[in-house]
Amino acid sequence: MPDAVTTMAVLVGEPFLLRPDEIGRLTDWQIQQLYCAKRKKDGTVIQQAVEPKRQTMEQAKLKYFAMGAGLGISREKLEAAWRAKHGG
Amino acid sequence: MSMGNVTAEPILAVVEGKEYKVGLITQAAKGQLERICEKRAREAVLAGKDQLTDEEFKLAYSSFLDKVASGDFAYGGPTFRRWIDSGLGTLAMVQVLFGVGADEAERLVTQGPAEVSAALRSVFAASFPQAPAAS
Secondary structure (H helix, E strand, O other), X not given: OOOHHHHHXXXXXXXXXXXXXXXXXXXXXXXXXXXXXXXXXOOOEOOOOOOOOOOOHHHHHHHHHHHXXXXXXXXXXXXXXXXXXXXX | OOHHHHHXXXXXXXXXXXXXXXXXXXXXXXHHHHHHHHHHHHHHHHHOHHHOOHHHHHHHHHHHHHHHHOOOOOOOOHHHHHHHOOHHHHHHHHHHXXXXXXXXXXXXXXXXXXXXXXXXXXXXXXXXXXXXXXX
8 A cells, every 4th residue: 555645645636536534534445445446447446356276187186085085985986986077 | 355344334342241332443543543652652752851961852852753754653654563563552552443541441451352352353354455365
């Protein structure tokens, strides 16, 4: 977050035109997430999409086998189930 | 993110069976805390006046004024950070955010440390943007 004076200067200017007492009631969260949200030229907010963490097939297989072993399923059964679902 | 972040509604805390509306850390609350921090530092300099010569006192007070000018007591400044992390800083924060006097703040921290700490954690979470999780 920029220094306090810069932030205040932005908020009292166009397009916000907030009074100092109105700024006084704002939290950093409100300033950063609402007033300073990244926008397109037309003013619409750019959605900050959260990319789900992707895992490789190898990582998924390791997790699957670890979970299966934890549940007491034999390696053979797990291999067969994995092949049936994903092939190979 | 919740609507509490958006509307900055106070958080409800119950300490020793009594309900308190705990304000979020707004720019005004930051200002109040800065003033308390600066006031305490000024009082500390003035308290030592009798033990100092005039020249030494002038130096000490001028050093204090330099710190004011350089933003040491501003929210996030070096002296402010050390102070707010201390017991005195916590008391001041309780005083400002719970809207109580110094004696009541001390009583709350002494008698309901867990409740006060939980309320302050909620206040911080609702007042500041969270840093994105490391990938």
